[in-house]
Amino acid sequence: MFQFQLSTDPSTLVLTSLVLLLVTAYLLHSRPSSPPRPARPPLAHPFPLVPPHSRNLLLAHRSQHGTVFRTASPNTVYISDALAIKHILDHPALFSVSALHISSAAMWSMSPACAEWFAREGGEVTLRLAARLFSGEWLAALQVRFVDAAARGMDGVQMGRVEVMEVVAGAFFGATMEALFTPGFDDGLWGVFRMWDAQLHAFCAGTPSADAIEARDRFYGIVEHQLHEHLDECSPQIQHLFRSLCDDHAQTHADAIAIVLRTAWLACTQSPLAAAWLLCILAHHPPKLQRVREEFEHLKHEMHLQNTQEAVERVELLKAERLPALDRLVNEVLRVYCAQTVPRVCMEDTVVRAMDGGGVREWQMERGDVVNLLYWCVHDSRLNPQVSETFRGTLQPFDEERFAPDRHSAHTVKLGGTNETVRTWTPFGYGTRMCPGRYWAVAEIKAFVLLFLDRFDLAQPEEMPRPDPERWFGVLSPLDAMPVNLTLRS
Numbered sequence: 001m002f003q004f005q006l007s008t009d010p011s012t013l014v015l016t017s018l019v020l021l022l023v024t025a026y027l028l029h030s031r032p033s034s035p036p037r038p039a040r041p042p043l044a045h046p047f048p049l050v051p052p053h054s055r056n057l058l059l060a061h062r063s064q065h066g067t068v069f070r071t072a073s074p075n076t077v078y079i080s081d082a083l084a085i086k087h088i089l090d091h092p093a094l095f096s097v098s099a100l101h102i103s104s105a106a107m108w109s110m111s112p113a114c115a116e117w118f119a120r121e122g123g124e125v126t127l128r129l130a131a132r133l134f135s136g137e138w139l140a141a142l143q144v145r146f147v148d149a150a151a152r153g154m155d156g157v158q159m160g161r162v163e164v165m166e167v168v169a170g171a172f173f174g175a176t177m178e179a180l181f182t183p184g185f186d187d188g189l190w191g192v193f194r195m196w197d198a199q200l201h202a203f204c205a206g207t208p209s210a211d212a213i214e215a216r217d218r219f220y221g222i223v224e225h226q227l228h229e230h231l232d233e234c235s236p237q238i239q240h241l242f243r244s245l246c247d248d249h250a251q252t253h254a255d256a257i258a259i260v261l262r263t264a265w266l267a268c269t270q271s272p273l274a275a276a277w278l279l280c281i282l283a284h285h286p287p288k289l290q291r292v293r294e295e296f297e298h299l300k301h302e303m304h305l306q307n308t309q310e311a312v313e314r315v316e317l318l319k320a321e322r323l324p325a326l327d328r329l330v331n332e333v334l335r336v337y338c339a340q341t342v343p344r345v346c347m348e349d350t351v352v353r354a355m356d357g358g359g360v361r362e363w364q365m366e367r368g369d370v371v372n373l374l375y376w377c378v379h380d381s382r383l384n385p386q387v388s389e390t391f392r393g394t395l396q397p398f399d400e401e402r403f404a405p406d407r408h409s410a411h412t413v414k415l416g417g418t419n420e421t422v423r424t425w426t427p428f429g430y431g432t433r434m435c436p437g438r439y440w441a442v443a444e445i446k447a448f449v450l451l452f453l454d455r456f457d458l459a460q461p462e463e464m465p466r467p468d469p470e471r472w473f474g475v476l477s478p479l480d481a482m483p484v485n486l487t488l489r490s
Helices: 010-030 054-065 082-089 098-103 112-133 136-155 164-180 190-197 200-205 210-229 236-247 253-266 271-284 286-302 308-312 324-336 405-411 438-455
Strands: 068-071 076-079 160-163 341-346 350-356 359-365 370-374 412-414 421-423 456-459 483-488
Touching: 054 068, 054 076, 076 082, 082 350, 082 370, 082 421, 098 112, 098 200, 098 341, 112 136, 112 236, 112 253, 136 164, 136 236, 136 308, 136 438, 160 164, 164 190, 164 271, 164 438, 164 483, 190 210, 200 210, 210 236, 210 253, 236 253, 271 286, 271 324, 271 438, 271 456, 286 308, 286 324, 286 438, 308 438, 324 438, 438 456
Parallel strands: 076 370
Antiparallel strands: 068 076, 160 483, 341 370, 350 359, 412 421, 456 483
16 A cells, blocks of 8 residues: 655755645636626715705716716615616516515505515516507507597687696696596596605605695595496406406405506606697797698698598507607607606626726626616716717707607617617616507607697797706606697687
8 A cells, every 4th residue: 555654854844835835826826716896886975865956966976976876875876877777677686676666555555465466576467468458459449549538638728828738738647547547537637646646755765745645545546436337438458457457366456456556657657748848849949840730731641631630549650750750859858858767676796787988897786785777867968978979968958850860879879899789768768677658658649749739829938847856757847837828720
């Protein structure tokens, strides 16, 4: 048998130790080293408890720290980088929306059990359902209901000096609710809806006002009455959603009503205000207004249609290739007045890819980070100067021509060295979490604006309203009124 005996001679021991040290050093040096963790996003100063202007504060931090930065208290990462937002939404297991579903459940009177179901699977269930219910023949039928309701609503509009934001948004809101439910849906609730809608964050924090709770309960009661007494008269979308929740997903009637209420709320967070902003802009720019009218008249002549209502009922006639001037205006309204900010929670340590000049860099995210996705901030072309370097400023002037075909590429970024393309126009979200009702939203806006311009003239508008910088969902609300002289067209 082979035997090994270690010498006790001091010189031999020293030599052996040196050899072992050299071998160990070699092995450590030659072993592939783990790549260093990417840097954490730069740390911005904590926000004041009552910031003077949250939107400007975020933009100021972005100017100083870039499109991905964080605050330590609370531990929040703010992201206004299109690639980083895409990366996060493409990895829902790493960046969960469940906490948002649970915290916002009180906004619609969901029970704790329903909130847990919604966070676990219900959110995806309703998203898939809505993607089917707001497309194809389902969408076409809903558009007819909306146009009919909008036309009837305009019959009651008073002429004279009116506040156009309130008139337009209120009529639009009423038509949307009638289209989803029935003509018996209570009228004149736009102001109540706005007050309730503005309290979303307060509901999430558990601090809604008494007025907001009363408004929520009022809407819940109306929807409950519609579903229990007039379900067969409601839109196919509402009928199918309610029955599927009760029959296929074992939700109680009370919780199914809450989810239907949430769906109706989502349908009204963007479109009424977007149409109102667009008509305010057109009132201030008669040449743009005239171009929209002429383009639509040309389309009606081409399609041998005499009746405006008949034309705008057909979703296929409202597409970009049919009405390019109107389409650009709608896209620009949704860019300029976007208020979308959506949180996620980082579930484990991971990295996020973000644009860095012409390339890509990685930022380290840690478990427990609250990640705020600032969709509205992506629309500011200062974000990616290599994309739209001619436009500067916090919010660029309204310019629908940035959506002209020869400039449309400015709203996507092709990353250097890869085939990856990133969108920088995201009013309806991104990827698998994109709003399933986006096609109806755009069709509604176009149809309502065309109906309104066919019926009314707007003259002598006062100054454009200032947008409310503290709104964080849907489309920005106005801070000011904008009176105009409203008359019937001869």
